[in-house]
Amino acid sequence: xxxxxxxxxxDVVAHILADRGDxxxxxxxxxxxxxxxxxxxxxxxxxxxxAMGSACTVGLGLALAQPRRRVLVxxxxxxxxxxxxxxxxxxxxxxxxxxxxxxxxxxxxxxxxQRTHTSAGVDLAxxxxxxxxxxxxxxxxxxxLEGAIPILHTAKGPVLVVLKVSAARDPLVLPTWDGPFLKxxxxxxxxxxxxx
Amino acid sequence: MxxxxxxxxxxxxxxxxxxxxxxxxxxxxxxELCHQANDIKSTVLTTEEEGIGVLxxxxxxxxxGVLLMQSSGVGNCINTLSxxxxxxxxxxxxxxxxxxxxxxxxxxxxxxxITAENLRLAGAVVYEVNEANMxxxxxxxxxxxxxxxxxxxxxxxxxxxIGTKLFKD
Numbered sequence: 001x002x003x004x005x006x007x008x009x010x011d012v013v014a015h016i017l018a019d020r021g022d023x024x025x026x027x028x029x030x031x032x033x034x035x036x037x038x039x040x041x042x043x044x045x046x047x048x049x050x051a052m053g054s055a056c057t058v059g060l061g062l063a064l065a066q067p068r069r070r071v072l073v074x075x076x077x078x079x080x081x082x083x084x085x086x087x088x089x090x091x092x093x094x095x096x097x098x099x100x101x102x103x104x105x106x107x108x109x110x111x112x113x114q115r116t117h118t119s120a121g122v123d124l125a126x127x128x129x130x131x132x133x134x135x136x137x138x139x140x141x142x143x144x145l146e147g148a149i150p151i152l153h154t155a156k157g158p159v160l161v162v163l164k165v166s167a168a169r170d171p172l173v174l175p176t177w178d179g180p181f182l183k184x185x186x187x188x189x190x191x192x193x194x195x196x
Numbered sequence: 197m198x199x200x201x202x203x204x205x206x207x208x209x210x211x212x213x214x215x216x217x218x219x220x221x222x223x224x225x226x227x228e229l230c231h232q233a234n235d236i237k238s239t240v241l242t243t244e245e246e247g248i249g250v251l252x253x254x255x256x257x258x259x260x261g262v263l264l265m266q267s268s269g270v271g272n273c274i275n276t277l278s279x280x281x282x283x284x285x286x287x288x289x290x291x292x293x294x295x296x297x298x299x300x301x302x303x304x305x306x307x308x309x310i311t312a313e314n315l316r317l318a319g320a321v322v323y324e325v326n327e328a329n330m331x332x333x334x335x336x337x338x339x340x341x342x343x344x345x346x347x348x349x350x351x352x353x354x355x356x357x358i359g360t361k362l363f364k365d
Contacts, residue, residue, distance in 0.1 A: 024256075024257075026253070046256055048279070050275075050278055050279065050282065051248070051249065051275065051276050051278055051279035052275070053245070053249075053276070054245075054246075054248070054249035054252070054276055054279055055249075056249070057246045057247075057248075057249025057250045057253065058249045058250070058252050058253040058256070058279075059253060060239070060249070060250050060253060061214065061216075061249065061250035061251055061252060061253025061254035061255075061256070061257065061259075061261070062253035062254070062256050062257045063253070063257075064214060064237050064239070064250075064253075064254065064257070064259075065213075065214070065253065065254045065256070065257025065258055065259035066257040066258070083245075083246065083249075085241075085242030085243050085246065086242070086246055086249075088242050089239065089240070089241055089242055089246055092240065093239055179282040179283030179284065180283060180284045180346075182283065183255075183256065183283045183284065183285065186256050187255075187256060187258070190256070190257070190258070191258045195258065
């Protein structure tokens with residue numbers, strides 16, 4: 001699929017994670033999980049491979065448990081749409097350390113590139129704003145991406161940035177789907193060797 | 197001490213710091229106690245399966261939590277329970293029952309009648325409680341097996357125990 005003006009998801013995610021510091025990352029199933037793995041596997045990445053609609057809620061629980069650490073959820077439009085209520089829950093709870101990056105290709109990438117509601121104009125940043133998020137943005141151009149990084153990394157949360165990307169498919173980069181391993185690795189990296 | 201206060205005491209003993217819930221009349225007292233506790237973060241959910249994600253995130257961040265709901269919410273949770281099961285996240289669910297003994301509203305019956313079976317099919321350890329004096333011990337047991345073993349454990353508080361909603365002012 002040729003969309004020369006559109007942002008490329010792998011570039012966008014690599015850029016967001018390039019200077020991640022001690023940020024804790026939760027990824028939504030499908031391409032965002034692969035994008036984050038492609039940007040470089042990390043013990044403080046928790047990859048979801050299922051439980052569609054749960055990326056934001058896992059991020060919320062983590063943000064509440066670790067109020068001094070930045071928590072970044074990287075998920076897709078389809079995954080987020082399955083759990084839209086979570087935006088209301090996050091807006092009401094208002095954790096100031098939680099950021100959500102929505103890699104929005106307006107498609108269900110895992111199931112044959114069927115269109116999602118965002119292709120019909122459903123505005124996820126608008127929904128987040130109406131739910132009480134402190135800052136939101138929609139990024140379409142490379143020139144806007146630079147301004148979105150500080151929102152995701154340091155702005156007072158909750159924040160949500162929609163990154164409109166090309167629907168082009170990338171080569172699969174698959175992290176492990178061994179859930180107990182991912183959980184134990186994350187906890188040990190965050191909480192120390194005794195945690196598992 | 198009434199059973200909700202006894203359950204609350206067990207939650208404190210289990211070092212619970214996050215309580216997530218969709219309200220139910222049967223949980224009203226326990227929810228009130230959790231909101232009053234300074235060292236517990238209480239989060240209202242729009243739908244019950246959100247709680248499974250929140251508590252998985254809490255565990256990743258080093259905190260323990262419990263999920264409070266009514267039995268109708270168990271049906272909302274089924275696919276998301278795979279998150280807890282496949283990763284071995286501890287998950288304690290305290291469920292007040294509808295659609296059982298003495299129910300007046302037929303709309304509550306279909307889910308209430310299959311709640312325990314659904315939870316078992318999804319891999320949960322299920323403790324069904326019919327007597328008020330067994331509520332707190334069941335919560336203690338559920339917390340033990342969930343947090344020591346990384347399992348899902350559900351305590352079902354029966355309608356006979358918590359009383360029946362009769363739709364009268």
